[in-house]
Amino acid sequence: MEFDDRDDERLSRWLRAVSAEPDDRALRLALARIGAEPDAPRWLAWVMRPAALGTAALLLVFTTSISWWWLESGVDRTSLSDQVMAAADASSAPDLDSADSATPAPEGAGPAATDSGGSR
Amino acid sequence: MTTLARSMMRDRDEADDVVADVLLRIHDAAPGFRGERGLKTWVLRIVANRCRDLLRRRRFDAGKADEMDPIAHSGLRVEPGEGWDDALDQPALLAALERAIDTLPAEQREAVILKERLGLSVSETAAALKISESAVKSRLFRARAGLLAKLREWEHDRPH
Numbered sequence: 485m486e487f488d489d490r491d492d493e494r495l496s497r498w499l500r501a502v503s504a505e506p507d508d509r510a511l512r513l514a515l516a517r518i519g520a521e522p523d524a525p526r527w528l529a530w531v532m533r534p535a536a537l538g539t540a541a542l543l544l545v546f547t548t549s550i551s552w553w554w555l556e557s558g559v560d561r562t563s564l565s566d567q568v569m570a571a572a573d574a575s576s577a578p579d580l581d582s583a584d585s586a587t588p589a590p591e592g593a594g595p596a597a598t599d600s601g602g603s604r
Numbered sequence: 605m606t607t608l609a610r611s612m613m614r615d616r617d618e619a620d621d622v623v624a625d626v627l628l629r630i631h632d633a634a635p636g637f638r639g640e641r642g643l644k645t646w647v648l649r650i651v652a653n654r655c656r657d658l659l660r661r662r663r664f665d666a667g668k669a670d671e672m673d674p675i676a677h678s679g680l681r682v683e684p685g686e687g688w689d690d691a692l693d694q695p696a697l698l699a700a701l702e703r704a705i706d707t708l709p710a711e712q713r714e715a716v717i718l719k720e721r722l723g724l725s726v727s728e729t730a731a732a733l734k735i736s737e738s739a740v741k742s743r744l745f746r747a748r749a750g751l752l753a754k755l756r757e758w759e760h761d762r763p764h
């Protein structure tokens with residue numbers, strides 16, 4: 485038998501002559517794996533749909549944009565914090581001042597004695 | 605699907621695992637499949653990609669190929685068609701052809717199996733491999749030349 489470049493037709497025929505033996509082993513394997521898979525909760529499957537994920541992403545972008553816009557332009561944060569500090573000062577500052585002046589410092593109060601950690 | 609997997613993997617068990625994986629993927633993707641792409645080419649693309657991944661990871665197994673019948677070991681069978689030459693030593697020739705297919709680069713092997721063995725058209729083969737039709741033709745040309753060269757070698761070395 486001689487092989488030459490005119491063997492294209494024969495080569496095609498030889499290639500076509502081989503195919504898989506028909507059996508359902510792979511199908512049985514697949515069915516067994518499907519049966520062994522734990523069922524995911526239905527709500528999780530629903531949430532994982534592309535449409536749901538896309539909607540969630542859009543909502544995230546939308547709410548982030550709104551929050552950003554609100555923080556940048558909608559509220560005078562300085563005046564709010566000033567108001568809070570002023571209210572705190574008004575209620576506590578006089579008492580602190582009077583307590584400091586009325587209470588004498590305990591004797592021996594001063595710089596803390598240092599302990600070198602050495603033996604006596 | 606099974607013919608492609610077995611022709612690529614050359615191991616019946618591994619090939620059936622590939623097909624089972626692909627069937628699972630089809631099962632999972634079925635609810636969202638709208639038929640906008642060709643089902644056949646889509647399925648064959650998944651099989652080809654899976655085989656390519658596994659073959660890339662598989663360690664080279666020298667000396668195995670010549671010892672066993674590549675057709676039977678792969679879970680393949682011979683179906684002689686019309687015009688088969690009875691004078692040929694069919695089992696030996698087809699075994700040599702299968703070994704020659706194994707020596708082809710993976711991309712040529714995929715093309716030749718899809719086009720010649722499974723009977724896909726050039727455009728279907730291109731869709732299944734996600735390459736252009738001219739790339740398919742180029743791969744087929746090189747694959748056929750490689751196969752014929754290997755068969756010539758086999759014929760030359762064969763005891764007469």
